[in-house]
Amino acid sequence: xxxxxxxxxxxxxxxxxxxxxxxxxxxxxxxxxxxxxxxxxxxxxxxxxxxxxxxxxxxxxxxxxxxxxxxxxxxxxxxxxxxxxxxxxxxxxxxxxxxxxxxxxxxxxxxxxxxxxxxxxxxxxxxxxxxxxxxxxxxxxxxxxxxxxxxxxxxxxxxxxxxxxxxxxxxxxxxxxxxxxxxxxxxxxxxxx
Numbered sequence: 001x002x003x004x005x006x007x008x009x010x011x012x013x014x015x016x017x018x019x020x021x022x023x024x025x026x027x028x029x030x031x032x033x034x035x036x037x038x039x040x041x042x043x044x045x046x047x048x049x050x051x052x053x054x055x056x057x058x059x060x061x062x063x064x065x066x067x068x069x070x071x072x073x074x075x076x077x078x079x080x081x082x083x084x085x086x087x088x089x090x091x092x093x094x095x096x097x098x099x100x101x102x103x104x105x106x107x108x109x110x111x112x113x114x115x116x117x118x119x120x121x122x123x124x125x126x127x128x129x130x131x132x133x134x135x136x137x138x139x140x141x142x143x144x145x146x147x148x149x150x151x152x153x154x155x156x157x158x159x160x161x162x163x164x165x166x167x168x169x170x171x172x173x174x175x176x177x178x179x180x181x182x183x184x185x186x187x188x189x190x191x192x193x
Contacts, residue, residue, distance in 0.1 A: 054175060054176055054177050054178075056161070056167070056177050059179055062112055063158075063160060066179070067085060067158070070087070080147070082140070082141070083141075083160060083163060084141045084158070084159050085158035085159075086155050086156060087158075089154040089155055091153050092152025092186075094151020095150060096148070096150045096189075097133045097189050098147075098192075099134040100135060101132070101189050101192050102192070104128050104129070104190070105120060105130075106121075106128055106184075106185040110180070110182075111174060112180075112181065115173070118173075128187055133147075139163065139165065140163045141157065144163065145157035145182070146186075151188060153186050154184060155186075156181060156183055157180075158179065158180075159180045159181075161176070161177045161179060
């Protein structure tokens with residue numbers, strides 16, 4: 001006889017998903033902090049320093065070290081066709097967003113050196129952020145990465161600057177050639193059609 005899952009089972013499964021997401025989030029935050037100690041000296045600008053500005057080669061070198069470190073820790077880092085790295089923390093059975101769908105997410109955005117430049121909690125009292133996928137377009141890496149996060153899932157997006165703010169940055173929070181890391185929880189997808 002097959003056992004029918006109860007509400008209690010569902011609660012414990014959701015609690016387990018939340019705990020796993022929080023553990024993964026803490027682990028990656030710790031990793032960002034550890035790597036930032038190694039990178040911080042290259043990010044601090046001294047007015048008397050004639051060092052040339054940060055380059056794409058420096059970013060790509062740091063990004064490679066970061067991705068290797070994640071892989072060495074046993075995390076399953078995948079890549080979209082466009083070049084956004086991502087880690088699925090928890091996978092649900094919901095639909096995937098397509099352009100025109102309304103996405104409601106909770107997120108935190110960090111630079112590779114550990115600086116939190118944005119969070120959904122800054123945009124609303126319930127801690128969510130609502131947007132229509134690709135209308136208007138966000139940064140290219142954000143829109144591309146959203147397509148791999150289905151309704152009810154959570155993931156990390158690692159977006160190289162070439163798919164974000166590139167050689168210009170987003171003054172003052174995001175320097176030129178800065179990789180961005182987003183912790184995303186897809187709270188709900190409202191399908192357009």
